[in-house]
Amino acid sequence: MAAESPLMxxxxxxxVKPMQEHxxxxxxCVTLLIEFFDAAVEEDYETAEKVRTRxxxxxxxxxxxxxxIRSHLPNSLFMPVSRSDLLExxxxxxxxANSAKDISGVxxxxxxxxxxxxxxSMRKYLQASVDTSEKALGALSxxxxxxxxxxxxxxxxxxxxxxxxxxxxxSKTDELEIKVRKQLRGxxxxxxxxxxxxxxxVIEIIGDMANYAQRVGSRMQILLAR
Numbered sequence: 545m546a547a548e549s550p551l552m553x554x555x556x557x558x559x560v561k562p563m564q565e566h567x568x569x570x571x572x573c574v575t576l577l578i579e580f581f582d583a584a585v586e587e588d589y590e591t592a593e594k595v596r597t598r599x600x601x602x603x604x605x606x607x608x609x610x611x612x613i614r615s616h617l618p619n620s621l622f623m624p625v626s627r628s629d630l631l632e633x634x635x636x637x638x639x640x641a642n643s644a645k646d647i648s649g650v651x652x653x654x655x656x657x658x659x660x661x662x663x664x665s666m667r668k669y670l671q672a673s674v675d676t677s678e679k680a681l682g683a684l685s686x687x688x689x690x691x692x693x694x695x696x697x698x699x700x701x702x703x704x705x706x707x708x709x710x711x712x713x714x715s716k717t718d719e720l721e722i723k724v725r726k727q728l729r730g731x732x733x734x735x736x737x738x739x740x741x742x743x744x745x746v747i748e749i750i751g752d753m754a755n756y757a758q759r760v761g762s763r764m765q766i767l768l769a770r
Contacts, residue, residue, distance in 0.1 A: 560688050563613060563633065564685060564687065566606055566637055567640070567680070567684050569609065570637050570638065571678060572602055573599050574643070574644045574673075575674055575678075576598055576599050576644065578670065579595050580596060580647075580651070581667060583595060584656060585663055585667070589652060592648075592651070595648070596648040600648075603641040603644065606638060607638070607641070613634055614631065617631065629766055630767075632766075633764065636759040636760045637756075637760055639753075639756040640753060643749055643752055647746055647750060654739070656746070657739070662728050665723055668720055669717065669724045670750055672716050672720050673757075676717055676754040676757040677753065677754070677757040679709045683703060683706035683709075683710055686702060687703075687764065687767075704768065707765055710760070710761035718751070725747060728740070728743065
């Protein structure tokens with residue numbers, strides 16, 4: 545790890561450390577969706593409810609941490625980047641956890657039955673969204689190094705490369721979303737219309753989750769540009 549700069553030594557530990565802990569918790573919420581989905585596919589909503597409880601507990605932790613970060617984040621005068629930019633980044637991170645909570649909530653509330661013909665594609669789509677979140681986590685894990693090196697060119701290049709992987713993962717998620725929607729359209733008349741409406745909603749939120757992960761990368765690009 546690079547030596548701490550005199551400026552950071554003067555003003556204390558990098559303020560992005562708590563943000564890195566926050567996105568770890570948010571991503572853990574996202575990751576649990578795979579376990580939740582697998583239980584839901586088997587219509588084992590007793591297990592799914594237990595996983596949902598873990599998701600909501602973690603989402604609550606992330607929410608508390610978000611509020612704490614907001615109240616303690618230093619004034620931009622003492623940081624190499626804008627306080628408002630860091631707060632926007634934090635907001636995108638928090639939406640990852642919120643999306644995981646929303647997806648599990650909709651599915652559990654209706655004890656949703658996933659049509660057999662789309663199960664495989666939908667799980668692959670969900671996994672792609674989770675992977676996008678993981679890429680965002682990887683990019684943000686380098687943010688403290690950026691601070692400590694004074695946004696040195698070598699570290700900036702590394703982070704820009706990681707951000708590119710987030711964009712690529714999100715694009716893959718978009719492609720899989722189109723496939724899942726097309727498959728669902730082919731069988732939607734076989735199921736109650738209300739169930740299909742809610743299933744489309746879940747598909748939409750899974751896509752939103754990948755978008756929020758991409759926006760984490762986009763906010764980091766803004767930090768690098770200023």
